[in-house]
Amino acid sequence: MTPRPRELARNLVLGVSTAAGMAAEDPSLLLVQAARRLPTRVRHGVVRLLLAGAPSPQRRAVGAWLGGHDGEARELLSAVLTGARPGSHPVLAEIGVLLDVPGAHLAGSRATAARAALRRGEVSRAVELARGTPLAARFASERCAMTPGHDLRTLPAAALSAASTAGTAGTAASPPRALHVLTNSFPHTPSGYAVRSHQVLLAQREAGVAVEAVTRVGYPITVGKAFARHRDVVDGVGYSRLVPWRSARTPGARLQQQLEELRPLARRYRPTVLHTTTNYTNALVTRALARELGVPWVYEARGVLEDTWVASFPPHLREAAAASEKHALLRARELEVACSADRVVTLSEVLREDLVARGVPRDRTRVVPNGVDGRLLEVREAPAAARWALGLPGEGFWVGTVSSLVAYEGLDTLLRAVALARAEGVDVRAALVGDGVSAPGLGRLSEDLGLGESVIMPGRVTTAQAERWYLALDAFAVPRVDSAVTRSVTPLKPVTAMALGRPVIASDLPALREVTGGAALFSQAESPESVAQAILRLARNQDARDELAAAGRAEAAQRTWNSLGRRYRAMYEEVVSA
Structure with a gap:
């Protein structure tokens, strides 16, 4: 939908001023x-x-x-x-x-x-x-924001009394009203983060929770969406945007600006609970707003921020990054905000145990794993038919992923494994669907390995198109590297593949064993030879493929979003009545 004239004017002013500020500063x-x-x-x-x-x-x-x-x-x-x-x-x-x-x-x-x-x-x-x-103020503000103990300015005591009426719309006896504070969302960002957020919102609504979502200040204008509306409705779920005329210049000032922009929206919506996700910047805004409104808040830890940062480095630099000041600050900051939340949600038992070991009270933690749309369990389509619909060859054994193309996904290992499998005389092909900083390097590696047209990299696709690409694969690969973040953080994509009846090949890591329920063919992380053997086993044995696909589908059937939505409602009712 086209934005209204006033929305468009605000978008353009914000976009131009943001770009001009970046040009002057850096x-x-x-x-x-x-x-x-x-x-x-x-x-x-x-x-x-x-x-x-x-x-x-x-x-x-x-x-x-x-x-x-x-x-x-x-x-x-x-x-x-x-x-x-x-x-x-x-x-x-x-x-x-x-x-x-x-x-x-x-x-x-x-x-x-x-x-x-x-x-x-x-x-x-x-x-x-x-x-x-010109960077002095920004860097100082960024250090302040990531340092434990720093908080945002909240309303004075006299105003807090008036603001607290925002939470009176619901009681322990009435359905919860949840306001979700998100980093990004549909329809502008089709990432795994946005997918989970949307599915959580739909599941909660199905469970009887009133839901509304709001994204970070300036989004999506600051990521190039100049013609975005200031509120989108996707599948009946509302996503409000915080679009000021100008963006504050430093990270800390932007968080304060987000709180001030969010305050009137929250008062209109009258939530009984606030819900946000990693990282600590979201938590600082949500925690401050919860105090003003007098309502509980939930922190959903979808990853380990400092370990994800370390994983962005080449292997020979990761040890130094893990020993750095930034790593220590991020770790301490994330622990501080998690300990201050009324409840902490994790995606896996592995991550829950990690947070408890750090000091998060166990009785405040809940596990809500990645789920699937129950509709996917009923989809039946042969890989060759799905490939035909995409204009791809029906022949060959296709293995691949639908994911962000980043280093820790280990897709270079997959390409090398495909080359090894083809050297055995088996027509193995790969599809790497998605985009990311690793995309150019993966394209070059494919050329260096001489894989030619046996590797397809279509780039980023829509959510609707992504389902077709899952179906086009004979096996879905999750060849993640072995790192602190991949051992504890569970991805969404293998559960989707399992629900669609596609066998999964995954690195043998604790998080991947947990998220698949063991219903995958596991290979040694960062070993092209091990991944190639797994590919060849499935390529040469239709019965093995069918058996693994059936086991995966049965496991995925236990994780539908509808059932997970009821867990969220129970948790909300618990904290609202406390």
Whole structure:
């Protein structure tokens, strides 16, 4: 739907002012970020231009980076930037920092050096380096926000009394009214986070809970959706947007702005409980609002923030990241907000035990795993038929995923496994459906392995299209790397594949054993040979595929969202009446 004139005006003013602020504060980074977000076709065209003729080492380095050849780009940048004068290559230095090229920041500005320190997790050092630069206020505010003990300003005592009437719409004897404070949502972001959020809202509504959702301040305008409405209704669920005329300049100020923008909406909706999800920024806003309204709040820990951050580094840098100041701050901050919530929801027993071991009271924790739409259990379609509908070849054994293409998913292992399986004379093919920072590198690896047309990478697809891609696979792969975050955080995608009757091949990690109920074929993490053996076993044995698919579907039938919605209602009624 087209936004109303006043909505459009506000969107445009916010978008332009945000971009202008970023350009004034950090022009080199803005240029690099914009380049990374170019559509695939445009990015490939830019790469061709950069590499045309006899390109300089600088052009070759940028072309390699945009083309997903990170290793080549790292080598070229190391040669170009070594010994370069300070400030002589600001854009190349920014790319070098992103690629963890040692000393790359020395060829950039003081701001680049500050950002490199923050990238390494040296938070206080980054704040020190940023002094006297346009980044000073932002870095200081970011450190303050992630430091335990910092809180948002709330209404004074006289106003709190008036605000508390917002929670009087429900009582312990009436259905709960839940307001969900989210990072992003449908229809603008089709991520796993948004999928779970939407399914939780639908399940709660089915269980008799009145639900409404609101997303972070500025979203979705600040992610490029200039023509977005300020309220969307998806499947009958309302998603309100907090769109100010201008965005506050620092992270802490934006959280305060979000609280102030959220306050009138909450008073109109009159919730009896607030519900938010990781990370701590959502929790700070929700906790402050709950105090003002005099209602309980729930914190849904969908992951381990500091371990997810560590997993974004190359393997040889993860140990240093895990020992950094940033890791310690994030860990302490997440524990603090979790301990202050009335209830903490986790997606797995593994994650629950981890939080309890850290100090979260066990009696305040609840497990609500990823579920599935019960409708999927009734879908019956052969993989070849689904591929035909997508315009793909019916022949071959297709293995793949529908996921964000990021490093910890281990999809490079899957591509190497496909190459090994094909070397055994079996027509194995792969589909990697989705987008992410690893996409260019995976495309290059596929070329290097000589996989050619046996690998399909269609990019990001809609939720409706995603179901068809699940069905097009003969086996669904979750070849996650072995890391702290993958051992404790359970993904949604294997349960969806199981409900649709597709056998799952998964890394042998605690979180994946739990989320699949053991109804998967497990392989050694980060071992192409082990994954290849699992692929070949299923490719050569239809009975094995059918048996695993049936077991997976039976397991998924125990995890429908409707049944999980009742768990949420019981929890809400418990905290409202406490």
